[in-house]
Amino acid sequence: MAGAVSVTWLFDPLCGWCYGAAPAIHHLAGQAGAVLDPLPVGLFAGSGAFPMNDGFARHAWSADQRIARLSGQPFTEAYRLKVLGAAAGRVDSGPATLALTAVRLAAPADEVVTQELAALEAIQRARYVDGLDNADRGVIAGVLDGLGMAAAAARFQAPDPALLAADRARIAAGREAMRRMGVHGVPALILDKGAGARLLDAGQLFGPTDALVAAIAAA
DSSP: OOSOEEEEEEEOTTOHHHHHTHHHHHHHHTSTTEEEEEEEOOTTSGGGOEEOOHHHHHHHHHHHHHHHHHHOOOOOHHHIIIIITOTTOEEOOHHHHHHHHHHHHHSOGGGHHHHHHHHHHHHHHHHHTTOOOTTSHHHHHHHHHHTTOHHHHHHHHSOOHHHHHHHHHHHHHHHHHHHHHTOOSSSEEEEESSSOEEEEOGGGGGSOHHHHHHHHHHO
């Protein structure tokens, strides 16, 4: 990729389309000259969280089938039955977002994005593949421990004021970026080559990865 480009990826851990975009995001993170910054927007966190219900479950499963066709990402029967079908479940990305902030704070400076993406991928797969409730703090802590991120897991389970403040700041920054760029949903990519920020068509995240890189280079 000719010339450095800053790429802000707006996402939510419980967004199925963000899960579908994961292969493209991982490919982009490995491109020389692309500085990727994952930024959560709290779509299903705080006041955006709600109890699981049949209407949402039907809508989500229908969308998930389309995402699977476009991205190749798996959505299993375990997820449909145990997560979407959970009578006492909640759609709440607050815990997962807090965990990602804990990972970010614990990671070495040169591994922040790599470790955050690895944690996000594992948290997403726990939900969409293994059928685990990744709104459950114990599930998330187990995922982080399984990745060898014990320090982040411990801090997530007993969040201190600095972690909570950092998490709120990240979500606020993500929401402000949405407002500033006129974004109404995620995933979204904001590109900045030093001459002003612009949005990339999110549909590029579900096509050939080489085409995504070329579109960013040409933007």
